Amino acid sequence: MINFKNDYNSPGHPAVIQAVMDAAQTKYPGYATDEICGLARQKILSLLEPGAGVGACVNSEAGVGACTSSCAGSGADADVHFLAGGTQANLTAISAFLRPHEAVIAAGSAHIQVHETGAIEAVGHRILLTAAGDKVTAGEVRRLFRMHTDEHMVKPRLVFISQSTELGGVYSLAELRALREACDENGLLLYMDGARLAIALTAPGSDAGLPDLAELCDAFYIGGTKNGLMFGEALVIVNEALKADFRYYQKQRGGLLAKGFLLGLQFNAIFENGLYFEIAAHANKMAARLRTGLEELGCRFVVRSLTNQIFPVFRTSAVEKLAENFLFEIWEQMGGGYTAVRFVTSWNTTEEEIEALLAACAKSIEG
Amino acid sequence: MINFKNDYNSPGHPAVIQAVMDAAQTKYPGYATDEICGLARQKILSLLEPGAGVGACVNSEAGVGACTSSCAGSGADADVHFLAGGTQANLTAISAFLRPHEAVIAAGSAHIQVHETGAIEAVGHRILLTAAGDKVTAGEVRRLFRMHTDEHMVKPRLVFISQSTELGGVYSLAELRALREACDENGLLLYMDGARLAIALTAPGSDAGLPDLAELCDAFYIGGTKNGLMFGEALVIVNEALKADFRYYQKQRGGLLAKGFLLGLQFNAIFENGLYFEIAAHANKMAARLRTGLEELGCRFVVRSLTNQIFPVFRTSAVEKLAENFLFEIWEQMGGGYTAVRFVTSWNTTEEEIEALLAACAKSIEG
Amino acid sequence: MINFKNDYNSPGHPAVIQAVMDAAQTKYPGYATDEICGLARQKILSLLEPGAGVGACVNSEAGVGACTSSCAGSGADADVHFLAGGTQANLTAISAFLRPHEAVIAAGSAHIQVHETGAIEAVGHRILLTAAGDKVTAGEVRRLFRMHTDEHMVKPRLVFISQSTELGGVYSLAELRALREACDENGLLLYMDGARLAIALTAPGSDAGLPDLAELCDAFYIGGTKNGLMFGEALVIVNEALKADFRYYQKQRGGLLAKGFLLGLQFNAIFENGLYFEIAAHANKMAARLRTGLEELGCRFVVRSLTNQIFPVFRTSAVEKLAENFLFEIWEQMGGGYTAVRFVTSWNTTEEEIEALLAACAKSIEG
């Protein structure tokens, strides 16, 4: 079985695991207070500085990720905290940033809405959903804010976006600036779930680099689990007002790993020589090949994605045949005998796997 | 600097990390639904069966860990869930097992009371502390239960114990049976924090084996982080009534690792050929050598511990000298110019390190 | 100014306040353990018995409220708890009935969704909204249940309905039975917010009586605040499995009034000689006169309501003129120069007030 089910199905990039293996018996201070964590934080902070040109090396044709914004540069003073997973990062950050009566604005497809078992409500906050679409728009932020007028309603306070989105979309720099503006108008925080941030930063046409995020977001996380790490997300808190006592929240929610140095070792390894961006670019390249191949086969898609998640629509019978040799998600029963599926590529997807899938698709479609 | 600060200061046992490395590019289903997790669960369940004689191989003189209880054998049907850390295991289990008005009974030294930043209160529950001591006694359980008489007070529901305890103690089989009896009388659950369970199972004189725990506890966790794993605790739920929907709670609290197979791979490796017990026995042996050596030097101790945490008392000036070459915890200022410290041994503590520490202690004491 | 703003704008029915005044210096046991509370509970339980014919006396033509269902009669064994207000009743009951990962199904107009400041999320639960409409339908219950398939999502567990609804609608017996069936199929609880239950029980055409509610709901509350009491809601828990320890939850959430006898005195007074139903029928009668009058003036309505909330649409200029002499809620800007308003009648609305309002409406419309 060839696996296109998701981008967290392998333990991790060998270089990352090797870094941990090399340090197996080394002794470190606990709870991410060690030097390797410090080093990893420095690498991350340097990527947030104006002009850092994140990902440029691996995506030079498009100049993707270059900092094209005015970049106030507050990223340099950001706090960086390491957490083990995305749900943990989201629930810890959101419960740390909000007061009990404050609410989150998010898209209906948001991971916190759809796949985190009510983790945000479990820490006490309502999620207010935008009317439609996979992206939160400035207009929807304003509309939801205006709707909540008094103390009988929750008070919108934090806009939650994912980069890339659940349907593979990428917020442009212009879209992020518009969101920032809507947030500033209404005293809202902008928080970005970066589980697939590497993919977004290296996607074709993507124009918001890490320095832009540090300028435009109050906080965001740089996802590791889905891009080469065994596990780990680096939460970047830019907004000074949100920094105090964050380690308390992290510990209280069970998210301050005793062996924090494991996260330092991994992030340090993945940011060595641009590995983080290189492997994400590879995943995007594999996805692009797959998409092009499917287009050539005349496939329809649920959505046009330029990142590592591809959502083609097949006859249901074709899907069943594909499922004999490939693993993937059934996305949606479309009616009329059609089924949408999701193929996900990752850092260790090979060209051979893509060609095998395309060949099988071709056969299934014909059959 | 030689490090005796704690037992979670190194990434992990090379055999464990190697198991992950060997699988680096293998693709697995997510969220601990894979075969390796299944295999690890089977190994754990087999250790819970009556007569499993856990640890007997590594501790044959004392017959430690042999199942000496009547063993109803419910362990065989237990549910096993993998979590990334101890605080997470505790808060997830306790919030899953209790209703909002129910409270936990624990010793004043309990980790949930002293070092988890109010994690249990953050999920809504009060901790009721026993009057004194590092162990919870049946008498204290009964006393606290009787004190809470009506709906103006919380309702005691779960007894939290640690094996080994925060001060290195080990509950005997008789003590555990007495606790079980007190729990049964009052409709209470017995939960064991097993962050250092391997140490307890292989400590000299320890007579409660894993099958006993499966018989006597409603739930307990088998700690990995402090005994060879990079990270990971295996929560064993024996009580049928506590099993339903546990994965929901795990996900909701941020503790259902996407790459659950990482936990399966590690637990599978550590339970291969008794490695888990072998390395814990080693840590205990190193601690025993250290304790004996200190006794020969005429040291006093805060408490008599037979496990991997040793609490000697030195002149404060001697402590300062030791701190030049060794890392350890200052435990308590004793007054009168004396300071108690904590030395912790672990799976990778060497005899040379012990001898070096003893030599330095001898010198400090003389000086 | 004549006040049609809501049905909780006066202290309370004189007979109710007099009952409290008469007992001003009498001494009672605290926390609703007194005899008057017991008496009030008995009166309520007797109204839940099959054939009780609640409201029949005040609504004899329609036979409203007579028990037309098969009536298992479990109402007789119900627990009755008194709470001070509706939000408190809802949040206490829902947090008592659900486990942390369980969710509520409700209409988008539900009070817990729209006007309780995220109280349900603050106690940890998500509200899942039905697609449309002011009433929850069995079909929507089934659809939402089916959508939530595994531990990455919350688990629907309780269906929340209001009788009468936020837009003045009344669930028929057939609708309630269909909901019960959908609940039974999927292991769901049916909970009814009865803030305006008296209004619903005495509305023209209403066919679900108190015995029916006791048969069909797992729990519901009989609202007092909006029907003659100073304050107070009587929560009826029919489902045996939900009864245990409810007073603990009530106390923990701040909802167990020290002077519980105040609630007993009031409920006892309001259920004397059918006063509760008589005054609700009066409010409905006043509303009916208002509605008929407005229909005769050619008014449009947002929704057709047979209860004490009337939602006519006027030219915005007419609304402004009305607002000079009357208090009411602006419901919605309809566009095109039209505005919907809400007029609410209550137990102390007079015929003179209705005629004055109709006269003013007539003038405004002409003008």
Added chain:
Amino acid sequence: MINFKNDYNSPGHPAVIQAVMDAAQTKYPGYATDEICGLARQKILSLLEPGAGVGACVNSEAGVGACTSSCAGSGADADVHFLAGGTQANLTAISAFLRPHEAVIAAGSAHIQVHETGAIEAVGHRILLTAAGDKVTAGEVRRLFRMHTDEHMVKPRLVFISQSTELGGVYSLAELRALREACDENGLLLYMDGARLAIALTAPGSDAGLPDLAELCDAFYIGGTKNGLMFGEALVIVNEALKADFRYYQKQRGGLLAKGFLLGLQFNAIFENGLYFEIAAHANKMAARLRTGLEELGCRFVVRSLTNQIFPVFRTSAVEKLAENFLFEIWEQMGGGYTAVRFVTSWNTTEEEIEALLAACAKSIEG
């Protein structure tokens, strides 16, 4: 049976209930936004002004309640919110004022610790108990603060005190100033539970008046339920930083009464012509007569109380005889055949009741 069980056993002072009765059919805006609430707030604020000399009229010999502190006068700008009960006031205020990792410091006898069913933990916060005694001391505040050093522990943030205390004690102005100093040194808030504040303000020797409280506390509540009101507590928030959005928290926790005017009407009535202080002074006077009488009978006391709670010790057989004609709380089995009881006087305790009790005590002691 004559009732000395507590001070919340009668509906309320006739003048207070009459005020509500007089307004029975008057229509008001909801949620405490009406003019009567405004008027009640003004009366309260005027009592907080420097030199207001609260209670002086009823306690003129001792000059009790006169403002003897330097009085910064911030009371004049305080926010005043009305809540229905003490548990609700405490849990709403504390959850509004603290961040998730912050903890409360309180005496072991504190109502939030002993009689509120874990309400504070249910909103997420730990209570840290002082070592001994019914009052929190500045020394204990400093000790508990120093013990909590890092992110593995909760962070003390609010000092909770009761005036009068659970054992009838009254904090002196000097004690309150010392607490304020300890709070200021460590960034702590000072919060006073004033369920029995009227009693404390009018107790013999009491020297901290309302203006002092407004100067020294960050927030406190003026209890109504135990001093003439049917129900109601007036929370005074002095600290500017704690004021924002309080009505949201109040609504979210179920504590924003729809008919807020009921609270306005009652507080307005009780503060008319010093009634609030007059009736509390009466309760204290009755208690003083009882205490003196018991002293003359040679009674021992658990604690020396100058307020309305008296804690004498009798032979257990005497207690049983007393219980035939009087209601009171058994406080503690003292061993050796002795039992401590609690007699509580209130605004409607009569001299005849006191004399009857004393006569019965005399007889019981002899017998």
